[in-house]
C-alpha cells in the first residue's frame with residue numbers, strides 16, 4: 001500500500017460539562033485528526049494529545065509539528081508499506097507516541113478498509129459489544145458528585161471511576177459507596193497526584209472495596225507503586241507508567257501493578273496496545289481500555305480493542321454524549337450499559353463531512 005497524501009485536521013469540540021482531574025480542568029477538546037489517502041483506501045486516526053503537557057509530555061501543537069516535520073515525510077517517501085511497518089519506519093524518532101499512534105491508526109484503518117476487514121477482526125476481538133464504564137471528574141461538592149453518579153447510573157453505566165486528589169478522596173468515595181451500595185463497581189484515578197509519603201492515607205481506601213486505585217504515584221515511580229501493592233489490599237492499576245509492552249512487562253516483573261489501563265494513544269498505537277494486552281494476559285494481569293476524551297474516531301478503535309479477550313474490566317469507553325453534544329461521527333449510544341463494537345470495514349465509522357467542517361479550525365495537506 002502506498003501513501004499518496006496525509007491530511008492533518010485540527011478540530012475543537014466543546015465538552016458538555018467541564019472535566020476536572022488532578023491535572024486541571026478541561027472545557028473543550030482540541031483534537032488532531034490524521035487522514036491518509038492510499039492507493040487502496042483512505043484511513044482515519046485520532047491523536048489523543050491534549051491542549052497542554054499535563055498528562056504526558058505531548059500536547060496537540062507539538063504532535064502536529066512532529067507529524068509535519070518528522071513522521072509523515074518518511075511514510076510519504078516509503079514505497080509500499082503496511083500498518084505493521086509504520087513503527088519500524090518511525091523508530092528513528094524518539095518518543096512522540098501519541099503522534100505516532102494517530103498516524104499508525106490511520107494507516108491501519110486504510111489497510112483494513114482496503115481488505116474489507118474491521119478493526120475488531122484485525123485486532124482479534126472476541127466480543128460484539130463491551131460493558132461501558134464512565135469517568136467522573138472532581139466536583140465542587142459531594143452532593144454535586146452524587147447527583148452526577150446517579151445520572152450516569154440511570155443511563156446504564158456499568159462501572160464508576162472517580163477522579164481523586166489529595167483533599168478529594170476519602171469523603172467522595174465514602175459518600176458514593178454509602179449512597180449506591182456495595183454492589184456498585186467503583187474505582188478511583190489519581191493521575192499521579194500522590195507521593196510515597198501518602199501510603200498510609202491511600203491504604204484507607206481499602207475500606208471501600210474498590211476495583212482498583214489507578215496511577216496514585218508519579219509515572220516513573222514503579223518501586224513506589226510496588227510498595228503500595230505490598231501494603232494495600234486494593235489492586236493498583238497503572239496508566240501513565242505503561243508506555244509499551246516492555247514497560248508493562250517491567251512493571252509486572254517489579255510487582256508495581258495488578259491491573260493495566262491500556263490506551264492506544266499513550267503507547268504508540270493499537271498494535272502496541274495489543275502487544276500490551278498479550279503481555280498482561282500471559283502474566284495473568286487483567287486490562288481495561290482507558291479513554292482520552294476521544295471523538296467517535298478514537299472511540300470506534302477503542303471499542304474494537306476493548307473486545308479482546310483479556311479486557312475483562314469495564315473500560316472508560318463511554319457513549320459519545322458523555323463528552324460531546326454532537327460527535328463528529330454517528331454517535332455511540334449506550335444500550336443496557338454496553339456499547340456495540342463496530343463491524344464495518346476499518347474503524348467502521350468516518351467523520352460526517354458537514355459536522356467535521358463545522359468544528360475544523362485548520363487543515364494541513366502533506367504529499368510528495
Ligand SMILES: O=C(O)CCC(=O)N[C@@H](C(=O)O)c1ccccc1
Pocket residue numbers: 021023050055134135189191239290291292293294316317318
Ligand atoms: O472517558 C474518557 O475518555 C476519559 C477517561 C479519563 O478519565 N481519562 C483521564 C485518564 O487519566 O484516564 C484523562 C484523560 C485526558 C486527560 C487527563 C486525564
